[in-house]
Amino acid sequence: MKIGVISDTHSNYHGLKACVDHGIKEGADRFLFLGDYVSDCGYPQKTMNLLYELKDSYECSFIKGNREEYMLDYKDQGLNHWIIPSSATGSLLYTFENLTERDFDFFRSLPISGRMSISGYPDVLYCHGSMEHTKGVLRLGSQKVTDTLKSMDAGVILCGHSHIQGTQEYQGKKLMNVGSAGVPYFYEGNAQYGILHGEKGTWEEELLQIDYDKALAVFDLHDSGLYEKSNIWAKLVENCLLTGIDRSKECLDLALKLYQDLEGKTEWSTIPECYWQEAANVLGLLG
Known part of the structure; x- marks a missing residue:
């Protein structure tokens, strides 16, 4: 069985x-x-x-x-x-x-x-x-x-x-x-x-x-329009699909810390894009 x-x-x-x-x-x-x-x-x-x-x-x-x-x-x-x-x-x-x-x-x-x-x-x-x-x-x-x-x-x-x-x-x-x-x-x-x-x-x-053709999953990420709709998150997913290296929690935690330190807010779902961008830059994810 x-x-x-x-x-x-x-x-x-x-x-x-x-x-x-x-x-x-x-x-x-x-x-x-x-x-x-x-x-x-x-x-x-x-x-x-x-x-x-x-x-x-x-x-x-x-x-x-x-x-x-x-x-x-x-x-x-x-x-x-x-x-x-x-x-x-x-x-x-x-x-x-x-x-x-x-x-x-x-x-x-x-x-x-x-x-x-x-x-x-x-x-x-x-x-x-x-x-x-x-x-x-x-x-x-x-x-x-x-x-x-x-x-x-x-x-x-x-x-x-x-x-x-x-x-x-x-x-x-x-x-x-x-x-x-x-x-x-x-x-x-x-x-x-x-x-x-x-x-x-x-x-x-x-x-x-x-092993499988990971490029097909990446193609769907772009072709579906999801890449533009989910911004930094899509880049994190794409990187993980291709390498198996996950940086999403690290990026989310840093963006949330910036949000809390600068605006006193702690709700992950409302983190402004500027903090996601800054977190991604600090972590070297956009180069």
């Missing part, structure tokens, strides 16, 4: 397809999708259509990530000050405007975590960030992961969110973070996913990095 586990696609159809195609070639019996299907890359509908096709053709389980929650919160409340163009929110609003009612209904139907029970095997828990919150973080090597493994009544827990692949084990129980299929960190930007191998009543994890 082989189960393909994919997380954090972030509208990168090409990275997602590379992982799915590899999983099918490897003989995956089913797929688990761990959320953050959209935002950051261009043409989110291409990603959603591929997910719907897979849902119709294979045994699949889906949960939502924090990006799906962002989309639903904006649709229901519209309180996030999203505008275009904007380094802070342009990508989010672009994504929202390119989703359909089918997509929103699909997101709304998804739980934030799940349990897979297969006869003869230990149960498998799966989540985006943590079992309790989509924005929770099960950071590899942390006491939180040890405590989670110690207390859980399952053999394996699968997660994403951090975009950092890896495993951790405690007393025979395992956590596997499958990384990101869409905006991967490290491994030269190669798309990441995992396969859970079931054999003789036990689970063995395999973490994979799949």
Whole structure:
């Protein structure tokens, strides 16, 4: 038995397809999708259509990530000050405007975590960030992961969110973070996913990095108009797609500090472009 586990696609159809195609070639019996299907890359509908096709053709389980929650919160409340163009929110609003009612209904139907029970095997828990919150973080090597493994009544827990692949084990129980299929960190930007191998009543994890034509994802970023609509954020995404080096948190943190120091404000979604530009210049991201 082989189960393909994919997380954090972030509208990168090409990275997602590379992982799915590899999983099918490897003989995956089913797929688990761990959320953050959209935002950051261009043409989110291409990603959603591929997910719907897979849902119709294979045994699949889906949960939502924090990006799906962002989309639903904006649709229901519209309180996030999203505008275009904007380094802070342009990508989010672009994504929202390119989703359909089918997509929103699909997101709304998804739980934030799940349990897979297969006869003869230990149960498998799966989540985006943590079992309790989509924005929770099960950071590899942390006491939180040890405590989670110690207390859980399952053999394996699968997660994403951090975009950092890896495993951790405690007393025979395992956590596997499958990384990101869409905006991967490290491994030269190669798309990441995992396969859970079931054999003789036990689970063995395999973490994979799949090379694909990253120029296609970059082309979509520009061709869709998203590059102009999300300003500095698009440059950060492009750099990560091509290199696997993420500077987004560093840039956001500095822009937010400038905003707080100079204007006394702390809301990330309203950071003016001048602070994004200054942060990017200080970090050498515009040269």
